[in-house]
Every structure is written in structure tokens, then in C-alpha cells.
Amino acid sequence: MVRMIPRRLALGAITVFLVSTIIFAGVELLPGDACTAFLQRDAQGKLLDNCRAELGLNRPAVERYVEWASGALTGDLSVSAKGRQPISEIVGIRLRNTLLLASGAAMIGVPLALVFGVWAALRRDRLTDLTISTLAIGFMTVPEFVSATVMILVFSIWLNWLSGIIIISPDAPLIEFIPKIVLPVLVLTFVMTAHILRTVRSSVINTLASDFVQMAVLKGVPYWQVIIRHVLPNALLPVINVVALTIAWLLGGVVVIETVFNYPGLGRLMIDSITDRDLPVTQAIALIIATIYVGVNLAADILAMIVNPRLRTLKARQE
Amino acid sequence: MIVLSRLPSWQRRSRLIGLISDLISRPSGAVGLFLICLHLGLAIGGPWIAPYDFKAISTKALLQGPSLAHLLGTDHLGRDILSRTLLGGREAILVTSLATPLAMMWGGLVGIYFGLVGGRVDDVLMRVVDAFLSLPWILKMLVIIVTFGTGIGILIPTLAFFYGIPVIRVARAATHDVVARDFIQAAKARGHRTLTIIWREIMPNVRDALLVEGAMRWSWMLLAFSSLSFLGFGVSPPNPDWGLMISDARGFMSFAPVGVIAPVIALSTLIIGINLTADALAKALGLDRTQKAPV
Numbered sequence: 001m002v003r004m005i006p007r008r009l010a011l012g013a014i015t016v017f018l019v020s021t022i023i024f025a026g027v028e029l030l031p032g033d034a035c036t037a038f039l040q041r042d043a044q045g046k047l048l049d050n051c052r053a054e055l056g057l058n059r060p061a062v063e064r065y066v067e068w069a070s071g072a073l074t075g076d077l078s079v080s081a082k083g084r085q086p087i088s089e090i091v092g093i094r095l096r097n098t099l100l101l102a103s104g105a106a107m108i109g110v111p112l113a114l115v116f117g118v119w120a121a122l123r124r125d126r127l128t129d130l131t132i133s134t135l136a137i138g139f140m141t142v143p144e145f146v147s148a149t150v151m152i153l154v155f156s157i158w159l160n161w162l163s164g165i166i167i168i169s170p171d172a173p174l175i176e177f178i179p180k181i182v183l184p185v186l187v188l189t190f191v192m193t194a195h196i197l198r199t200v201r202s203s204v205i206n207t208l209a210s211d212f213v214q215m216a217v218l219k220g221v222p223y224w225q226v227i228i229r230h231v232l233p234n235a236l237l238p239v240i241n242v243v244a245l246t247i248a249w250l251l252g253g254v255v256v257i258e259t260v261f262n263y264p265g266l267g268r269l270m271i272d273s274i275t276d277r278d279l280p281v282t283q284a285i286a287l288i289i290a291t292i293y294v295g296v297n298l299a300a301d302i303l304a305m306i307v308n309p310r311l312r313t314l315k316a317r318q319e
Numbered sequence: 320m321i322v323l324s325r326l327p328s329w330q331r332r333s334r335l336i337g338l339i340s341d342l343i344s345r346p347s348g349a350v351g352l353f354l355i356c357l358h359l360g361l362a363i364g365g366p367w368i369a370p371y372d373f374k375a376i377s378t379k380a381l382l383q384g385p386s387l388a389h390l391l392g393t394d395h396l397g398r399d400i401l402s403r404t405l406l407g408g409r410e411a412i413l414v415t416s417l418a419t420p421l422a423m424m425w426g427g428l429v430g431i432y433f434g435l436v437g438g439r440v441d442d443v444l445m446r447v448v449d450a451f452l453s454l455p456w457i458l459k460m461l462v463i464i465v466t467f468g469t470g471i472g473i474l475i476p477t478l479a480f481f482y483g484i485p486v487i488r489v490a491r492a493a494t495h496d497v498v499a500r501d502f503i504q505a506a507k508a509r510g511h512r513t514l515t516i517i518w519r520e521i522m523p524n525v526r527d528a529l530l531v532e533g534a535m536r537w538s539w540m541l542l543a544f545s546s547l548s549f550l551g552f553g554v555s556p557p558n559p560d561w562g563l564m565i566s567d568a569r570g571f572m573s574f575a576p577v578g579v580i581a582p583v584i585a586l587s588t589l590i591i592g593i594n595l596t597a598d599a600l601a602k603a604l605g606l607d608r609t610q611k612a613p614v
Contacts, residue, residue: 011446018450030466141594142587143542145549149565149572149579157573252455256546271550274461286458293453 005302012298019290020072024065027279033057034279068283077284080273087284091269093171095288098258098265100177102250105188110243113193117200118232124205133201139194144253148187148260155183170264184261188254192246199242200235207235237308244300248293341603348599354592358408358585365406371399373406374557382575392577394568403559404581408589410554411561414474415540421479422540423533426486431517431525433487434494435503444487451484456543464552474553478543482536489532493525527604534597538590545586561586 035051052058056067071078077087120132139147156164162183168176207213208231216226255267262268266285273281342348361368370390377397385392391400433441451459463477497503498521506516547553548562556563561582568578 014446015449015453018446019453022447022450023454026462030462032466137591137594138587141538141542141590143546143549143562143590145546145562146565146583146587149569150583152569153572153576153579157576248453252457255455255457256550259550270458271461274458274465277465282458282462286454289455289458290450290453294449 004305008298008301008305012294015294016291019294020069020287021065023283023286023290024061024068027283028061032277036277072284072287077287078280080278080281087281090281091266091284091288094264094266094269096174097170097177097263098251098254098267100174101181101184101188101254101258101263101265102247104181104185105192105250106247108185109189109192110196112189113196114200114236114239116193117197118204118235120197121201121204121208121235122227129201132197136194136197139190140198144187144191144256145260147190148184148257151183151187152260155186164261166261166263168264181261181263184257184263187257188250191253192250195246195249196239196242200239203238204231204235207231210234237304240304240307241297241300244296248296251289251292338603342596342599345599345602347595348603351592351595351597351599354588355596358412358589358592361405362409362412365409369399369402369405371402373398373403373559375399382571382578384575385577391581392575394564394575394578395571398557400564400578400581403564404561404585407559407561407564407582407585410471410558411541411544411548412589414471414478415537415544418475418478418482418540419533419537421475422483422536423486423529424483425479426483427490427525427529428517429483430487430490431494431521432513434491435498435513435517435521441491445491448484448487451481456481457546460543460547461552464547469547469553469555474544478540482540482543486529486532486536490525490529493528494521497521497524528606531597531601531604531606534593534600538593538597541586541590541593 033052034055035048035057039047039051049058056064068078075088077091079085080087080090116132120129123129152164155162163180164183166180166184168180213226213230216230221230251266254265255270257263258265258267259271266289270282270285270289272278273285339352342352375398377393380389380393380397382395383389383393383397389399389401391404394400394403429444433444459481460477464473467473503516503520506520511519544553545560545562548560549566551563551566554560554563564582565579565586568575568582572579
């Protein structure tokens with residue numbers, strides 16, 4: 001196992017490196033650059049040349065990539081085309097807001113998914129299971145903007161319990177966010193719970209059918225002891241990776257939710273930067289989201305390896 | 320499988336009929352297939368069924384509730400909501416049902432080929448696939464759309480490209496399951512070309528997995544398409560589209576909720592129908608797809 005973890009870390013680093021080249025090459029290949037976007041109709045002749053010289057866009061692409069990537073490693077994400085602000089400042093505050101939304105949803109959603117997933121599995125094919133599973137399929141399949149719109153209609157317009165549109169300055173202290181973000185967190189929680197719950201349910205059902213559980217039952221071990229000591233530790237292992245994938249998805253899926261609720265997070269900034277063609281900002285956001293995605297999946301893989309003795313011996317034998 | 324493909328065509332067709340009757344015999348498959356057929360029928364026959372012209376603006380009847388003249392009322396421009404809902408899925412269904420097979424084909428072939436051949440190139444390819452998957456779909460789509468526009472000619476290849484990348488992984492994993500088996504070794508020993516091995520030996524064994532994957536891709540593409548429309552990057556007005564209709568009607572939802580509810584129901588029933596069918600398909604083909612996350 002000692003060999004497995006550095007290997008996995010190296011693979012993660014390679015993936016992040018590849019993402020950064022894909023992002024950079026993608027932006028290079030698209031017509032136009034930061035200067036044509038910034039100057040718009042004035043983008044010609046001397047003005048354009050000056051702008052490019054100022055931003056260093058007339059240097060070779062490889063040189064600019066090295067500068068950009070090494071800057072990103074030290075937290076310097078260069079400046080935005082619009083307003084020439086340091087990107088780390090603009091993005092930092094938005095990232096904080098999005099992480100607030102995502103961590104709120106994760107903190108409620110993961111325990112909820114575990115409880116309801118196990119419950120549905122233990123009452124398989126009965127009314128409880130059918131209700132939970134149907135609701136889960138509903139939230140899993142319907143687009144986020146649909147569930148968000150329906151929930152605004154029900155909770156903020158018909159019942160008038162919660163506010164549907166968030167009006168807040170992006171850099172307000174976190175404490176001011178909390179009463180306003182109940183509804184978006186709720187929507188994200190439901191979608192997230194649905195995904196994890198399905199895995200928990202099928203994993204518990206598979207474990208219940210396995211030989212060692214049958215054996216424990218036949219030996220006369222009390223029901224709850226079988227569930228808690230034998231079924232759950234084995235059933236919940238594959239859930240680690242799905243939780244990671246879902247959290248990573250959350251950072252992309254949050255884009256739509258943020259737009260619906262007018263929430264000043266990273267997703268809205270991403271859409272704005274793409275439509276404004278503020279390429280440096282788009283590049284920075286893409287790199288941040290991709291790094292978080294790789295990091296979360298890496299953490300889950302390593303955690304699963306540490307927790308599950310079978311996995312590490314199996315993989316060690318394969319090598 | 321190999322034997323099956325040598326059967327006369329009517330007997331091979333009976334396997335398809337067998338699969339369909341298996342699907343219909345499951346509650347989820349029956350409901351799912353019904354919903355899909357209903358929506359396909361409406362997408363094709365919509366223009367003949369719709370009571371009004373979808374773009375006919377009437378300044379006298381803005382945001383009306385349901386009435387005998389307008390069964391679902393009118394929107395903020397006085398257009399008939401029923402007609403627009405009936406027609407609102409056409410472009411989404413057209414684009415996604417063309418892009419899905421394209422994505423499955425290129426992703427499937429690349430995945431099978433490198434799953435069979437393996438080696439250095441395969442390792443590098445998988446890292447590139449991982450790198451692409453770590454970027455959110457909406458960012459990849461928006462960058463292309465903002466640059467090149469939202470016409471069908473742009474959307475179909477873009478969707479097919481990005482949604483084909485995860486298919487590479489699925490096809491490669493399915494190929495790895497069969498590649499070590501004796502009949503592949505035998506085919507190699509007989510001196511068959513790689514393409515022949517892919518077509519005759521591997522394809523029949525990975526087809527089921529790809530079929531289920533394709534059904535899921537279809538629903539995720541629809542989700543992406545309507546989300547893009549909702550954000551204003553899809554179908555251009557005045558053409559009706561569910562995502563766009565929901566986005567337009569949201570501002571008036573407190574006093575004219577039907578404008579939101581009608582497209583919400585239409586879009587949800589189609590996506591749920593596809594998912595139910597994919598579920599039933601996986602069960603009918605003996606595959607488990609419960610451990611998937613939406614990447």
C-alpha cells in the first residue's frame with residue numbers, strides 16, 4: 001500500500017497537468033483573445049498591438065503557458081481582461097460562496113442519503129422503499145433548474161416560507177448568507193441525496209445477499225447486530241467513491257442553481273466570464289474546478305484504499 | 320453471440336422482439352417506453368395537433384389562465400401555452416437523438432480499439448479522458464457555443480464530441496472484460512485483422528453495455544440541452560423550447576404558474592421515461608447500472 005499512494009498521487013498530478021494544457025490549448029485554438037474581447041470594436045491596428053504587448057500576448061504560446069501554469073501553482077492567476085483586477089481576488093470570494101453552498105448541501109445530504117438508503121434497502125420492495133426510490137429517481141433525473149423552479153413556486157410563492165431570489169453582495173460576511181441560502185441548499189441537497197442514496201441502497205441489498213451475512217443469520221446472530229457489524233461496514237465502502245463523484249459533480253451542477261437563485265458564486269462568474277469572453281478568468285475558473293474534481297476523487301481513492309484491506313492487497317497483487 | 324449472428328435474419332430479429340417484449344413486461348419499461356413513444360409522436364405530429372401557431376402573438380390575451388379557447392392559457396406575449404408545450408421538445412429531441420448515436424459510435428470505437436490494443440497510447444489516452452472529465456460539462460459546452468453559435472450544426476457535433484468521451488471509458492472497460500477470453504486469442508491466432516476482431520468478436524459482447532450507456536447518455540444530453548436553453552444558450556426565440564419557456568415564464572410564475580408547470584411536466588416526463596427505460600433495459604440485459612454518478 002505504501003507504494004500505491006504515491007503512484008495514485010502522481011496520476012492525479014499528471015491529470016491536473018493535462019487539464020491545464022487542455023484549457024490553455026482550447027483557449028488558444030478559439031478565435032479571438034483577451035485583447036479582442038476587451039477592446040471589442042476598437043480591436044485593430046495600434047490599439048490591439050499595444051494591448052497585446054502589455055498583456056504579453058505576442059510571445060510564443062509555450063512561453064506564456066509556462067508562465068501561466070507556474071503562476072497558478074503559486075496562487076497567482078494573472079489579471080482579468082475586464083477591469084484588470086487580480087483574478088485570485090475576484091475568484092477567491094466567489095469560490096468561498098460556492099463552497100458554502102456545496103458544503104451545506106454535502107453536510108445535510110450525505111448523512112440523509114446514508115440513513116434513507118439503508119432504510120430503503122432493509123425494507124426492500126415495500127411501501128417505504130418504493131416511496132424513497134421513486135422520489136430519488138425523480139430528483140436524480142429531472143434537471144436542476146426544473147426542481148429549483150418548482151421548489152421556488154411551492155415554497156416561496158405558494159407557501160411564502162422562504163425567499164426565492166437571493167439579493168446579496170458577493171463579499172458580504174458569511175453569516176448574512178445563511179438565512180438566504182436555505183432554498184438553493186435544499187435543492188442541491190435533494191439532488192445529491194438522490195444520487196448517493198441509490199448506491200447505498202443497492203450496495204446494502206447486495207451485501208445482504210452475500211454468503212457471510214447468510215451465515216451470520218443462520219448462526220442466530222441478532223438482526224441488528226448482523227446489520228451493524230456485518231452488513232454496513234462492507235456495504236458502505238463503495239459509497240466513498242460515489243460521494244466523491246457527487247461532490248465533484250456539485251461544483252459543476254451548481255452553475256445552473258446559482259443562476260436560478262441569482263447567487264453570487266463561482267458558477268455565475270463562470271457564465272459571465274464566458275459570455276464576456278474574459279478568457280483569463282474562464283481559464284482560472286476551469287483550472288480551479290478541475291483541480292478540485294481531481295483532488296476530491298484522489299482523496300476518495302486513497303481513503304477507500306486505507307479503509308478497505310481487500311482493495312489494497314488486490315491491487316498490490318495485480319501489479 | 321457468434322452463432323446468433325449466423326442465424327437467418329428473421330430469427331435474429333426475434334431477439335430484438337424478445338427484448339422489447341421483455342421491456343414491456345416490466346412496469347418501469349412499459350411506462351418508460353410509453354412516455355418515450357408519446358414524446359416522439361408529439362415531436363413528429365406536433366404541428367398537426369397544436370391548436371394555434373406557436374409564434375402567433377396576441378396582445379389582447381396576455382398571461383391568461385386556462386380557458387376553453389386556450390386550454391393551458393397564454394404566456395406573456397399572448398402565445399398559446401398548449402401549442403408551445405406540444406412543440407417545445409422538437410429541437411431538443413432532434414438534436415439529442417442525432418448526437419447520441421454519434422457519441423456512442425466514436426466513443427465506443429475508440430474505447431474498444433484501445434481496450435484491445437492497449438499499450439502506451441492507451442495509458443496516455445485514459446489520462447486525457449480523465450482530464451476532459453474533470454472539467455464541468457457546462458463550461459466546455461458554453462465556450463464552444465459562445466464562440467461558434469447555437470445552430471443545430473454546432474450543437475450536434477459539440478454534444479456528440481463531449482458526450483462521447485466518457486463512452487470511451489465504458490467501452491474500454493467492457494472490452495477488457497472479453498479481451499482475455501479464448502475466442503479473442505483464437506481470432507488473433509487465425510490471423511484476423513484488428514478491425515475484423517472488433518467487428519465480429521468484441522462488438523457483439525459489448526453491445527449490451529453500450530446500449531444501456533447510450534440510453535443514459537441520451538437523457539443526460541437532453542438535460543444539458545434544456546439547461547443550456549434555460550440559461551439562454553440554446554434554442555433561439557420565438558421557437559418554442561421547454562427550457563426556454565420555463566426561463567421566460569419564471570418571472571410571471573406567481574400569478575400565471577401554468578406557463579412554468581406545463582413545460583416542466585413535458586420535460587420531466589420525457590427524461591423520467593428515458594431513465595425508466597434505461598433501468599428496465601439494464602435489468603433485461605442482465606447489467607447493473609446502479610453505481611453510476613452523473614459525470
